[in-house]
Amino acid sequence: MDITRQLIKIVGEDRVSANAEERFIYSRDSGAQPPRSVDYVVMPKTTEEVREVVLLANQEKIPVTPLGGGFTLSALVVPNQGGMVLDMKQMDRIIEVDETNRYALIEPGVSQAALQAYLKKHHPHLQHSTPEAPPTVTVVGNALIQGHGHISPRYGINSDMVNGMEVVLPTGEVCKIGSGAIDSSWFTRGPLPDLPGLFIGWFGTTGIVTKLAIKLFPKPAYREVLAFYTDEVNLISEGIFEVTQLDLIEDFFLISQEKPDWMDHVFFILIISGHFEEEIAFKRKVFKRLFKEFKGGDKFTFVEDLHPALEKRFLDVPPLAALAADFRKGGGFEYTGAILPIDKVPQAWKKGIEIAHKYGMVCSYVHQVLLGHSVMFGFNYSFNRADEEDIEKTRAALAESNQFTLDVGGMIWKGEVEAQHMMLKQMDPHTVQLIQRVKRLLDPNGIMNPGNWELD
Numbered sequence: 001m002d003i004t005r006q007l008i009k010i011v012g013e014d015r016v017s018a019n020a021e022e023r024f025i026y027s028r029d030s031g032a033q034p035p036r037s038v039d040y041v042v043m044p045k046t047t048e049e050v051r052e053v054v055l056l057a058n059q060e061k062i063p064v065t066p067l068g069g070g071f072t073l074s075a076l077v078v079p080n081q082g083g084m085v086l087d088m089k090q091m092d093r094i095i096e097v098d099e100t101n102r103y104a105l106i107e108p109g110v111s112q113a114a115l116q117a118y119l120k121k122h123h124p125h126l127q128h129s130t131p132e133a134p135p136t137v138t139v140v141g142n143a144l145i146q147g148h149g150h151i152s153p154r155y156g157i158n159s160d161m162v163n164g165m166e167v168v169l170p171t172g173e174v175c176k177i178g179s180g181a182i183d184s185s186w187f188t189r190g191p192l193p194d195l196p197g198l199f200i201g202w203f204g205t206t207g208i209v210t211k212l213a214i215k216l217f218p219k220p221a222y223r224e225v226l227a228f229y230t231d232e233v234n235l236i237s238e239g240i241f242e243v244t245q246l247d248l249i250e251d252f253f254l255i256s257q258e259k260p261d262w263m264d265h266v267f268f269i270l271i272i273s274g275h276f277e278e279e280i281a282f283k284r285k286v287f288k289r290l291f292k293e294f295k296g297g298d299k300f301t302f303v304e305d306l307h308p309a310l311e312k313r314f315l316d317v318p319p320l321a322a323l324a325a326d327f328r329k330g331g332g333f334e335y336t337g338a339i340l341p342i343d344k345v346p347q348a349w350k351k352g353i354e355i356a357h358k359y360g361m362v363c364s365y366v367h368q369v370l371l372g373h374s375v376m377f378g379f380n381y382s383f384n385r386a387d388e389e390d391i392e393k394t395r396a397a398l399a400e401s402n403q404f405t406l407d408v409g410g411m412i413w414k415g416e417v418e419a420q421h422m423m424l425k426q427m428d429p430h431t432v433q434l435i436q437r438v439k440r441l442l443d444p445n446g447i448m449n450p451g452n453w454e455l456d
């Protein structure tokens, strides 16, 4: 029986396609990477269907690329070696929210917006950490790429919030990980060997997550934005240190844009929150004092009259929603997320402007401070999708930003295949061997999203 007919037998006719139209759509994402070919698109609805599809793929040695929202921009869900895209969007149940133990158990197709809306309606005092990405992206896809959300500066990156998961291994076994492996409650990830690490950061190369338990957090009654700016780039690291040392923020951005002129400064955007008005008033007072007295004064200016529209954009969850994304005409956008040590941010700030100018772009920054240990530094490039030369320039700017990131000792986050090669080449060879050994052990036929985390 041919593959399409076998897939239809597993998931039904409506949820399999080998038609040119669907294959075209899944052969690209909205970033600057070139399209690649896809043979089949499959939309499973249950773990059992995922298992049967994987068993078939393993038997026939067909590559499988799992897809959530497909919005990493670095073509992580565009197959490198053809085969099938396993689009998880129809597995979209919020299975359980445990209020007292503060977690949600969800399927991989649950979008950020769906979880947010569900919590707002049924558990208004709880929230999850929401990335600044389009609302259709999935909670699972984000946690698996070690993403970060609007409360990450307070609670850590989103993969740290994973309590456990159910995974279909490339050889078809269905495995539960975390406290859910022992009992029905998914309240904790340990104390156990930390197996979620076998699936987090691997770009779908080790298994398919079919359920995920994610931590929820108290939702404060009050939130407020405080904006301060400076023109002294060299003060950024010290500024971050001082702010995070107080341990009082919910979210913390650094933003800047060369146009319009009023945005051409280094802005520290602090979101403070609290359960009582007095708490907010106290935090407001403390931060104003901190910046007033910072290095003897006059280094930072408090923005007294932040425009209400801008204030709303900062307080939205997700915040900003990628102001930089459509900065130029043509609808294309990609950024390389560099996870940088805080002391390297001033250097990166200058370099990013240099790279943007070299390729004829206007520099636009949105960086998020993660807990006070590192910064997600976004080298943002928007481009015209209809202009091949512009796309080439964007790819060159991304490559240069990635090289710079490694040169200063940073890490490339959610990198496209070329960026992964750069990381692997610079990595301790024993670590590369370990990665390869783990991959072979879990996926002996190399069917899962091949090409990622592999050297040529």
Ligand SMILES: Cc1cc2nc3c(=O)[nH]c(=O)nc-3n(C[C@H](O)[C@H](O)[C@H](O)COP(=O)(O)OP(=O)(O)OC[C@H]3O[C@@H](n4cnc5c(N)ncnc54)[C@H](O)[C@@H]3O)c2cc1C
Binding pocket: 065, 066, 067, 068, 069, 070, 071, 072, 073, 076, 077, 088, 108, 131, 132, 133, 134, 136, 137, 138, 139, 140, 141, 142, 143, 144, 145, 146, 147, 148, 149, 202, 203, 204, 205, 207, 208, 209, 210, 321, 322, 325, 449
């Ligand atoms: C404008 C814009 C702003 C953004 N801002 C942020 C931000 O603030 N914070 C942030 O973290 N990210 C941000 N992103 C990046 C990205 O969109 C998000 O991280 C997003 O949540 C990724 O989820 P996704 O569903 O799109 O994942 P996908 O792209 O679908 O998948 C990501 C990876 O996980 C794998 N995968 C997906 N589902 C499964 C599964 N069930 N089992 C195994 N592997 C799987 C895929 O194969 C892929 O390798 C932004 C993106 C854009 C376009």
